[in-house]
Amino acid sequence: MGARRRSHDLDGPPGPEREHGPHTLRVWRGTVVGVDGDDVFCELGPRMQGVISASQFERPPRVGECYEFTLRGREESLWVLSLRHTRSLASWEEAEPGSVVEARVVRRTHGGLEAKVGPLHAFLPRSHTGLARGDDPGELVGKTLTCEVLEVDAERQRVLVSRRVVLERERQSARQRELGSLAPGQVVNGRVSRVEPFGVFVAFGRGLEGLVHVSNLSHERVDDPAERFAKGDSITAVVLSIKRGGKRIALGLRQLEESPWAHLEKAHYVGQVVPVVVTRVAEFGVFAALRPGVEGLIHRSETGVGDERVLRGLFRPGESLSARILSLDCEAERLALSLLHEHGARLEPGEAEAARELEERDVGEAPAGWGGDIGRLLRRALDGEESRDAG
Numbered sequence: 001m002g003a004r005r006r007s008h009d010l011d012g013p014p015g016p017e018r019e020h021g022p023h024t025l026r027v028w029r030g031t032v033v034g035v036d037g038d039d040v041f042c043e044l045g046p047r048m049q050g051v052i053s054a055s056q057f058e059r060p061p062r063v064g065e066c067y068e069f070t071l072r073g074r075e076e077s078l079w080v081l082s083l084r085h086t087r088s089l090a091s092w093e094e095a096e097p098g099s100v101v102e103a104r105v106v107r108r109t110h111g112g113l114e115a116k117v118g119p120l121h122a123f124l125p126r127s128h129t130g131l132a133r134g135d136d137p138g139e140l141v142g143k144t145l146t147c148e149v150l151e152v153d154a155e156r157q158r159v160l161v162s163r164r165v166v167l168e169r170e171r172q173s174a175r176q177r178e179l180g181s182l183a184p185g186q187v188v189n190g191r192v193s194r195v196e197p198f199g200v201f202v203a204f205g206r207g208l209e210g211l212v213h214v215s216n217l218s219h220e221r222v223d224d225p226a227e228r229f230a231k232g233d234s235i236t237a238v239v240l241s242i243k244r245g246g247k248r249i250a251l252g253l254r255q256l257e258e259s260p261w262a263h264l265e266k267a268h269y270v271g272q273v274v275p276v277v278v279t280r281v282a283e284f285g286v287f288a289a290l291r292p293g294v295e296g297l298i299h300r301s302e303t304g305v306g307d308e309r310v311l312r313g314l315f316r317p318g319e320s321l322s323a324r325i326l327s328l329d330c331e332a333e334r335l336a337l338s339l340l341h342e343h344g345a346r347l348e349p350g351e352a353e354a355a356r357e358l359e360e361r362d363v364g365e366a367p368a369g370w371g372g373d374i375g376r377l378l379r380r381a382l383d384g385e386e387s388r389d390a391g
Contacts, residue, residue, distance in 0.1 A: 027068045030081070032061045042069065042081060047180035050079035057083070070100075071173055099149040102162050106160055107202045115145070121158045122147075129160035175207035179246040182208070184239050187256070192233040195226050200304045202251055204234045210249035219293030221279060249385040258292035261330045268327050275352040276337065286315050286336060288323060296335030298323060303339050304346050322352035 030042035036312065041060050042050045044270070050069065052233065054060060061067070069081040088214060103115040103122050108174060113129065115122040124147065129137050148160035182188075182205070190204025199213040212235075214222050229235075237251040274295070276288035285299040305311045315321075326336040338346050 003132075013307060028071065028081075029066060030069050031069070032063050032065045035061065039076075041066070044069070044079065045180060046087050046175055047176055048076070048079070049065045050081040051075070052081040052083070071169075072114060083101060096148050096152060100166065101147055101149060101159075101161065103147045103163075104144045105140045105142065106139055113137055113140060115147075115158060115161065117147075117149075117161065117188055122161045123158065124161050124163060125380050128164045129365075130164040130167040136376050165229070171207055175246075178205040178208055180241060182246070182249075182387060183382055184241055186239045188237060188239060190235050190237070192229050192231050194231060197225070200229050200235070204235075204237075204238060208246070208249065210237070210239070210251040212253055215254040216240070216250075216254055217259060219260050221295065227368050237389050259333070260291060261333050264294065265328065266332045267330060269343075270328060272325045273347065273355040274325060275356075276321050276323045278315050278385045280317055281312050285313075288313070288321060290337075294335065296323075296325075296337045298337045298339055302326070302337065309345065320349065321354075322349055338388050 011306060019034050028044050028050075030044040032040060033043045033049075033351065034041040037053065038054050040052050040057070042055050044050055050071070052069065057259075067071060067083060069083060072080040072082050074080065101117045101122075103117050103124065105124065106116045107114045112123055112125040115124050124145075126137055128150070131137060131140075138302075142380065143273060145163050146166050147163045148165045149159050150162050150165075151160035153159070188202075188204045188210075190202040190210075193201045193203040195201075199211050201211055202208055202287075203209050214225055216226070217225060235253070236256065237253050238255050240250040240252045242249055264370070274290060276290055279287045279289050279295055280285075283300075285297050286303060287295055287297055289295050305312060305314055321339065323337040324337055324341065326338050328335055341347060
């Protein structure tokens with residue numbers, strides 16, 4: 001066997017030679033779904049399949065039979081499986097890196113814990129106990145832990161073991177199982193794990209984390225997510241997409257709310273003069289909100305101002321204006337506005353309120369069935385007033 005057999009540096013990642021070493025002693029129940037030569041294919045759960053050698057069974061397995069397995073690694077998209085009753089380390093000749101063993105902790109020592117693995121002495125370093133930095137390793141004395149053999153010292157008949165590696169793999173296995181049942185459109189509950197200028201990260205399930213991009217936080221414009229969310233806040237979100245094998249999960253909040261654009265056409269129409277509030281000014285025009293979550297563009301050509309510098313100095317966020325609806329597409333959530341009448345004259349700030357009062361008066365006086373003509377009658381009335389003013 002050689003004087004020393006080492007699988008990897010203690011603080012480094014698992015080496016490739018242990019790719020198919022036992023991954024966990026946690027039991028997974030699976031159903032045989034197919035047999036191809038020596039390969040037996042099993043279903044462990046939603047989107048979770050595995051393969052095992054037929055030689056591990058006492059008799060040839062049949063499709064539909066259920067067995068209990070442990071995970072040993074992955075080959076492409078399949079888990080490599082072992083039957084549950086694989087023997088743990090019992091003698092020195094069986095000791096090798098990658099073995100999963102039951103280690104009984106007997107005492108605390110400098111730098112870690114002394115343990116017994118069957119008849120063998122074992123050392124569990126503090127960094128491999130799986131405990132948080134502030135926890136006391138002494139609390140593990142007297143307990144039997146599932147560990148993985150990291151290093152074998154044949155001369156001293158001593159093994160180096162890690163509980164942390166086993167816990168990490170169990171968490172990863174749980175994460176993979178959780179991820180396998182995740183699908184776009186699913187609603188999840190979680191907590192804010194961190195807030196960034198571009199969005200909010202949400203931890204949910206077993207080790208999963210997704211990003212709610214700033215554009216999906218609300219139907220209203222959100223300039224600074226930190227003003228609305230803080231670490232630890234409870235979040236209910238919908239899964240929008242799952243990419244890169246679950247490493248990138250997109251979540252949404254506004255998708256769970258009714259769009260403010262819904263039914264907008266029942267209250268507004270092309271040509272209507274409406275009150276709006278400036279939200280931001282760009283070089284090509286002014287953005288203004290018709291109502292919370294419904295924002296439209298007033299192109300520079302529809303402001304009556306040709307100079308960009310004048311445009312930025314003339315309009316300020318929060319300013320109230322009267323604007324005319326040029327186009328309205330609720331399905332595409334697009335709204336085009338103008339600060340000009342059809343004949344080119346500038347709308348006065350109070351015209352939207354006057355138009356609303358006139359429309360309400362006409363609606364109240366109109367006979368039944370005239371509701372569809374109110375907008376047309378209102379535009380005629382306004383155009384008539386403008387013609388008289390011009391005369």
